[in-house]
Amino acid sequence: MFSSGFFLLPGLASAQAGPSVVLAYLIGGIMVLPAMLSAAELSTAMPRAGGPYYFLDRSLGPMVGTVGGLGTWMALIFKSAFALVGMGAYLAIFYEIPIKPVAVAFTLFFTALNIFGVKKTSGLQGILVVTLVSILIFFVIAGLAEIFSLGFYDTVENQFKPFTPFGFEGLIGTVGLVFVSYAGLTQVASVSEEVQNPDRNIPLGMILSLITATVVYVVGVFIMVAVLNPDSLREDLTPVATAAGQFLDWMPFQAGIILIVIAAIAAFASTGNAGIMSAARYPFAMARDNLLWKDLSAIGRHSTPTIAILVTSSVMIFFILVLNVEDIAKLASAFMLLIFGLLNLAVIIMRESRIEEYDPGFKSPLYPWTQVAGILISIWLIAEMGVLSVLFTLGLIIACIAYFHYYASKKVKRSGAIFHVHARLGKMQYEELEWEMRGILREKGLRKEDPYERAVGRSIVIELQEAEQIEEITERVSERLADRVGLPTNTLVELFHDESSEGVLPVGNNTGLKHIRIDSGTDTEIVLVRVKEGIRIDNENVVNVADTEESDDDVLHALIYLVSSNKKSGQHLRILAHLAEMIDSVDFCSRWNDAKDEAELREILLRDERFINLTIYSKGNTSELIHKKVKDLVLPGESLITIIKRSGQIIFPHGNTVLREDDELSIIGEKDDIEELKKQYLKS
Secondary structure, three states, X not given: OOOHHHHOHHHHHHHHHHHHHHHHHHHHHHHOHHHHHHHHHHHHHOOOOOOHHHHHHHHHOHHHHHHHHHHHHHHHHHHHHHHHHHHHHHHOOOOOOOHHHHHHHHHHHHHHHHHOOHHHHHHHHHHHHHHHHHHHHHHHHHHHHHHHHHOHHHHHHHHOOOOOOOHHHHHHHHHHHHHHHHHHHHHHHHHHHHOOOXXXXXXXXXXXXXXXXXXXXXXXXXXXXXXXXXXXHHOOOOHHHHHHHHHOOOOHHHHHHHHHHHHHHHHHHHHHHHHHHHHOHHHHHHHHOOOOOHHHHOOOOOOOOHHHHHHHHHHHHHHHHHOOHHHHHHHHHHHHHHHHHHHHHHHHHHHHHOOOOOOOOOOOOOOOHHHHHHXXXXXXXXXXXXXXXXXXXXXHHHHHHHHHHXXXXXXXXXXXXXXXOOHHHHHHOOHHHHHHHHHHHHHHOOOOOOOHHHHHHOOEEEEEOOOOOHHHHHXXXXXXXXXXXXXXXXXXXXXXXXXXXOOOEEEEOOEEEEEEEEOOOOOOEEEEEEEEEEEEEEOOEEEEHHHOOOOOOXXXXXXXXEEEEHHHHHHHHHHXXXXXXXXXXXXXXXHHHHOOOHHHHHHHHOOHHHEEEEEOOOOOHHHHHOOOEHHHOOOOOOXXXXXXXXXXXXXXXXXXXXXXXXXXXXXXOOHXXXXXXXXXXXXX
């Protein structure tokens, strides 16, 4: 985010707004909030390469996705080109060099760096950002000290009046111009597929970035306006270095200006580098969806989208050579405003579609007013930016729609979530969208608060030696569940056999799932059914496998019943997806059939790093547990004893349960807590 918006743009923006340019940056930071919150929600629900393109494609359909993908790609190219031109301008302070050829040279350098891999790229990003922010903090502190030493009120009186010499229109038009300063805020969405723990890291990164950037932008631009001659500032392409020369002149050998040039180069390099990295993911993702030339989705030998990176950098070089600096800034801002408006609309569509698999880890507050405000802000600011920006934005939209209509529409058959919004359009729903999002749920895995381990750890186990009708099995299951969920057996049977339910859902590895949600605040409950002989389900008729000579591929040896509360539909789907993930392991079926007892059956479905079995012996580290009550144990973190196996019997422990020698404890907990238990009790 720190690059041209801070080191290059304040002079150009001051020429349109005068001293109110400071307010323009603050308003821009506030106005980007709706888009940031919407992008964070969409990124945690659908962490996929291409970010905004993917969100718009899956919410508003591939035609809008094409507009969004190509529009964002162009906006990031403009922003990165703007940054690299700025790098040339700052280097020109000390050396007589042509600015644009230098910008082209750096584009080629960062292109090569991106081709060699994101890990190398992100490592460089870390170094650049730490260097940049450290110098900017020094700049802000030294600048404020200078202003207060000269007299704060006198400085404001002399430098900030008149505050809006070009009127309110000039201020609002400048807000649209400086909006490019915040365009980097949502760039992380384009590489969200490669982010670990996206539910936490994406919104946290966005929020911290916005706070940091807004403070530095506003305070930094205030310092520039306060210490520089207004006429000089309006024509300055290196305003930060010029300002530093005013109050860091006490440093020897022009060290103050050198530091600012270093910070500027770090900022421009960071933006140019990240711009190529994220922009290239748009044609890559679109090609993967058959909207662009298929070769753009090719992965090179360094595991990066090489062709997409080369095409992106080539277009960037073209714009560096043919456009002037202010045009680049305006077009970048206009495109980003368009995309931000569409992202807000995408959240409304996804929420109103009622697709259960839409399960964001972060939800935008004050829905839908936040999104409505974001849409109106985008339309208003684009209109205030001038004829060039409006015409270019409309031209891009028309060109993208024409391209989609004449080329891409023949290659895609999907539609967006918008067709799920109204029941009258139900026949046009794209059912595979729900399956795609269910796959995303499976990839994302469980959240920390999901009670998966606890539910499996205390699950009911039913052993069947011979095949039974599915109705008989379901009745057995319902009888065992009735007390736990607080519903009569017959009610549960009806729910499991309801025509609207999905029946037995085969999920592979000789296993079927049956799941319901009930209108109560019940805990998640699981029942595991093992059928030794195996059953084959054909139109709800159960056949004993021993009586047939057919293939064993479609035989069920395991039935898993899942019951959750309607109040936690997202949690229900995540647990369902994780069960499918565990069942999909290569050795699941053999381990299931070979399990000696109930404890082993449960253990198969538990994640190894979050589960441990401990047997209490009179000798060794576990001897200290003998005769202790469960409530008196000091276990690491929030570890929990789910079951105790004693003399062949299964006990569900409570606080006053006293542990005995030879008890087998099944304990669940966070990964680090389980590791601590292993060190404490299994170290010998």
